[in-house]
Amino acid sequence: xxxxxxxxxxxxxxxxxxxxxxxxxxxxxxxxxxxxxxxxxxxxxxxxxxxxxxxxxxxxxxxxxxxxxxxxxxxxxxxxxxxxxxxxxxxxxxxxxxxxxxxxxxxxxxxxxxxxxxxxxxxxxxxxxxxxxxxxxxxxxxxxxxxxxxxxxxxxxxxxxxxxxxxxxxxxxxxxxxxxxxxxxxxxxxxxxxxxxxxxxxxxxxxxxxxxxxxxxxxxxxxxxxxxxxxxxxxxxxxxxxxxxxxxxxxxxxxxxxxxxxxxxxxxxxxxxxxxxxxxxxxxxxxxxxxxxxxxxxxxxxxxxxxxxxxxxxxxxxxxxxxxxxxxxxxxxxxxxxxxxxxxxxxxxxxxxxxxxxxxxxxxxxxxxxxxxxxxxxxxxxxxxxxxxxxxxxxxxxxxxxxxxxxxxxxxxxxxxxxxxxxxxxxxxxxxxxxxxxxxxxxxxxxxxxxxxxxxxxxxxxxxxxxxxxxxxxxxxxxxxxxxxxxxxxxxxxxxxxxxxxxxxx
Amino acid sequence: xxxxxxxxxxxxxxxxxxxxxxxxxxxxxxxxxxxxxxxxxxxxxxxxxxxxxxxxxxxxxxxxxxxxxxxxxxxxxxxxxxxxxxxxxxxxxxxxxxxxxxxxxxxxxxxxxxxxxxxxxxxxxxxxxxxxxxxxxxxxxxxxxxxxxxxxxxxxxxxxxxxxxxxxxxxxxxxxxxxxxxxxxxxxxxxxxxxxxxxxxxxxxxxxxxxxxxxxxxxxxxxxxxxxxxxxxxxxxxxxxxxxxxxxxxxxxxxxxxxxxxxxxxxxxxxxxxxxxxxxxxxxxxxxxxxxxxxxxxxxxxxxxxxxxxxxxxxxxxxxxxxxxxxxxxxxxxxxxxxxxxxxxxxxxxxxxxxxxxxxxxxx
Numbered sequence: 001x002x003x004x005x006x007x008x009x010x011x012x013x014x015x016x017x018x019x020x021x022x023x024x025x026x027x028x029x030x031x032x033x034x035x036x037x038x039x040x041x042x043x044x045x046x047x048x049x050x051x052x053x054x055x056x057x058x059x060x061x062x063x064x065x066x067x068x069x070x071x072x073x074x075x076x077x078x079x080x081x082x083x084x085x086x087x088x089x090x091x092x093x094x095x096x097x098x099x100x101x102x103x104x105x106x107x108x109x110x111x112x113x114x115x116x117x118x119x120x121x122x123x124x125x126x127x128x129x130x131x132x133x134x135x136x137x138x139x140x141x142x143x144x145x146x147x148x149x150x151x152x153x154x155x156x157x158x159x160x161x162x163x164x165x166x167x168x169x170x171x172x173x174x175x176x177x178x179x180x181x182x183x184x185x186x187x188x189x190x191x192x193x194x195x196x197x198x199x200x201x202x203x204x205x206x207x208x209x210x211x212x213x214x215x216x217x218x219x220x221x222x223x224x225x226x227x228x229x230x231x232x233x234x235x236x237x238x239x240x241x242x243x244x245x246x247x248x249x250x251x252x253x254x255x256x257x258x259x260x261x262x263x264x265x266x267x268x269x270x271x272x273x274x275x276x277x278x279x280x281x282x283x284x285x286x287x288x289x290x291x292x293x294x295x296x297x298x299x300x301x302x303x304x305x306x307x308x309x310x311x312x313x314x315x316x317x318x319x320x321x322x323x324x325x326x327x328x329x330x331x332x333x334x335x336x337x338x339x340x341x342x343x344x345x346x347x348x349x350x351x352x353x354x355x356x357x358x359x360x361x362x363x364x365x366x367x368x369x370x371x372x373x374x375x376x377x378x379x380x381x382x383x384x385x386x387x388x389x390x391x392x393x394x395x396x397x398x399x400x401x402x403x404x405x406x407x408x409x410x411x412x413x414x415x416x417x418x419x420x421x422x423x424x425x426x427x428x429x430x431x432x433x434x435x436x437x438x439x440x441x442x443x444x445x446x447x448x449x450x451x452x453x454x455x456x457x458x459x460x461x462x463x464x465x466x467x468x469x470x471x472x473x474x475x476x477x478x479x480x481x482x483x484x485x486x487x488x489x490x491x492x493x494x495x496x497x498x499x500x501x502x503x504x505x506x
Numbered sequence: 507x508x509x510x511x512x513x514x515x516x517x518x519x520x521x522x523x524x525x526x527x528x529x530x531x532x533x534x535x536x537x538x539x540x541x542x543x544x545x546x547x548x549x550x551x552x553x554x555x556x557x558x559x560x561x562x563x564x565x566x567x568x569x570x571x572x573x574x575x576x577x578x579x580x581x582x583x584x585x586x587x588x589x590x591x592x593x594x595x596x597x598x599x600x601x602x603x604x605x606x607x608x609x610x611x612x613x614x615x616x617x618x619x620x621x622x623x624x625x626x627x628x629x630x631x632x633x634x635x636x637x638x639x640x641x642x643x644x645x646x647x648x649x650x651x652x653x654x655x656x657x658x659x660x661x662x663x664x665x666x667x668x669x670x671x672x673x674x675x676x677x678x679x680x681x682x683x684x685x686x687x688x689x690x691x692x693x694x695x696x697x698x699x700x701x702x703x704x705x706x707x708x709x710x711x712x713x714x715x716x717x718x719x720x721x722x723x724x725x726x727x728x729x730x731x732x733x734x735x736x737x738x739x740x741x742x743x744x745x746x747x748x749x750x751x752x753x754x755x756x757x758x759x760x761x762x763x764x765x766x767x768x769x770x771x772x773x774x775x776x777x778x779x780x781x782x783x784x785x786x787x788x789x790x791x792x793x794x795x796x797x798x799x800x801x802x803x804x805x806x807x808x809x810x811x812x813x814x815x816x817x818x819x820x821x822x823x824x825x826x827x828x829x830x831x832x833x834x835x836x837x838x839x840x841x842x843x844x845x846x847x848x849x850x851x852x853x854x855x856x857x858x859x860x861x862x863x864x865x866x867x868x869x870x
Binding site for chain 1: 512514613617621625626629630632633636640647648650651768769770771773774777781782785
């Protein structure tokens with residue numbers, strides 16, 4: 001591997017041997033030797049990664065060149081690359097390492113006899129998944145395109161949305177063995193001061209053999225590594241990333257995954273959906289409120305129910321208490337045990353439904369929810385009210401747009417349940433309080449996670465609990481730098497007020 | 507990076523650290539002493555509290571980087587600082603008694619009568635140490651949430667009790683005379699004493715020292731507004747004699763609150779909101795006493811001191827809460843005798859020394 005750091009020599013045979021030795025006899029690495037007149041050369045490329053048509057074109061170019069030139073030595077390699085190679089990107093290099101990386105990224109390395117430099121021609125052309133609607137972040141109104149596994153396709157999605165020269169993609173490579181391409185996307189002049197430097201500094205600290213998904217990066221750079229909450233937002237949606245960039249944040253795109261990372265991220269954003277911004281602001285606000293309610297229901301409902309039934313029955317309205325009691329009459333288990341079993345069963349069904357092939361998964365869900373649930377109630381193992389509580393909790397957790405947040409909630413539910421089921425109101429309150437302390441203590445790239453509620457920032461409240469109309473969202477969030485005004489003056493639409501104005505309009 | 511909180515957070519901390527005990531336990535004591543004029547005593551107490559808060563802020567503005575302990579050390583030397591730290595530790599040690607009375611009697615007497623007292627102490631200490639460990643910034647953020655909880659709690663109570671409001675129960679005003687009402691305000695003074703001594707410890711960590719005085723008095727006034735509603739409602743809805751019968755009189759008022767026929771009991775929601783203030787009291791007592799201990803023993807970081815401070819405070823709280831009679835007797839008799847000299851005299855002494863050693867102060 002010492003050869004990797006070396007420059008190539010002017011001997012074609014020697015160079016070919018070195019590169020062949022480095023790449024070994026791997027079945028997917030192709031070597032195409034050619035000899036046209038006095039011109040001799042070798043092309044190295046990876047089958048499946050490189051577009052073979054383009055490789056053929058390169059070889060054909062050399063064929064024409066070789067037939068019409070007596071000697072190639074009187075031309076510099078730069079001249080050859082300029083006049084001969086038709087591909088969009090071609091570089092001249094000397095280091096063997098660069099060439100190897102190029103081959104493994106889908107480029108074609110061209111060695112020519114008698115030259116101390118080689119050509120690295122961009123011939124990337126592997127099979128890609130088409131652009132599809134993101135499966136984890138569906139919207140009713142809004143763009144349907146999602147990121148794919150190809151990083152260039154993903155950057156193009158963002159570039160298509162922000163046609164601005166200030167949009168930058170800074171490239172890094174992480175993973176000693178995988179050499180995974182990572183792009184840091186940001187809007188120069190708008191991004192929060194120091195954020196890009198901080199991201200680069202955190203990324204450059206990563207020493208890992210391979211990065212197969214952005215989750216690796218997320219775990220290695222986030223502020224609260226032990227927290228169940230994710231302080232970096234992951235998304236498959238280019239519009240979400242573009243919106244974040246316009247607000248002065250940055251994104252990390254990782255090759256081979258459709259999930260981009262947005263930072264800094266706030267707690268409240270995990271409960272916001274892209275539709276909030278595309279629909280009427282009344283609808284946006286209503287559904288946002290509904291999601292906050294769903295979040296609270298999802299975290300607190302089972303523990304509140306267990307707490308009330310186990311310790312504070314007097315707090316339940318009398319008729320409701322009778323209804324619950326009649327349902328629980330035949331149930332042999334304590335309510336905490338019943339709730340834990342039901343929660344675990346629900347998680348099991350969800351996990352099974354997710355892992356099974358789609359048609360079978362649906363069947364598992366139906367069998368689980370309808371048949372087992374109904375049978376358990378009829379057998380007197382579970383009370384009907386508990387089934388309702390767990391079902392409402394499950395539905396509420398489905399209403400949370402961020403998949404990682406719904407995971408956090410599922411994890412938090414169990415300690416909350418145990419605390420409430422063993423210590424009643426004391427356990428419920430103190431467990432919730434400890435979760436709150438934790439949430440309030442964590443940061444996302446220096447920004448308090450629970451901001452702008454605590455610490456309170458009045459100027460940010462146009463897009464937190466409510467979503468005000470676009471014409472009222474005059475300024476960017478305070479994290480952005482540069483010009484904070486995002487909207488021109490007097491953008492609130494209004495009909496012509498006088499009959500003359502109306503007439504002029506016509 | 508040195509932790510700094512905003513003045514708004516400081517105001518929220520003042521509100522939440524006073525609120526929990528002042529709305530119930532204190533009002534019960536006031537009702538036993540001056541009947542339905544407890545709301546006047548609360549206001550009179552607030553006026554005294556405003557003066558002491560302004561004095562505290564004004565003293566520390568002279569040396570904005572120092573708390574009471576640092577101020578004494580800068581003026582009178584290392585040992586003076588240690589003495590002040592010891593006094594502050596004692597203050598928070600004994601304050602933990604009434605704080606635990608408030609916390610435990612709310613939960614135990616009204617919701618979990620069969621749970622052992624040590625469970626409440628252990629849980630309170632775990633939460634308190636957890637919060638204290640995360641530091642002032644997190645506690646201040648929690649106080650913002652707590653201030654919101656206070657507003658919600660007041661609205662809920664007002665909604666549920668206004669229908670039974672009888673203004674005749676508030677008359678005649680100042681029945682026991684001004685002197686006795688003023689004297690009774692000492693019970694509320696013990697509540698704001700927590701806020702002023704806390705301010706003496708945390709003000710250097712509050713941004714914009716020029717706004718400390720304003721934040722201090724506005725915090726006291728806002729707290730008074732949030733609290734005074736309770737004695738008025740307790741007197742007008744429950745009547746003073748009934749309020750006087752209970753250690754935790756606010757719970758009796760909360761129990762009686764109802765919205766329509768279906769929501770006839772919702773004190774559970776109210777107690778959940780109330781607990782934010784109560785738990786902030788616990789966290790802040792542990793935080794300040796750990797700070798004082800770290801100064802006494804010359805330890806740079808206060809965090810290792812949270813455990814010994816927690817053990818000391820927890821042991822005292824447990825001993826006090828075990829016996830209702832002892833608890834209420836300490837809260838009404840001994841606690842004012844301990845807290846008020848510290849709350850009044852400590853700032854006055856420091857202010858006097860500040861005047862006497864003006865040159866040294868300006869050099870510092």
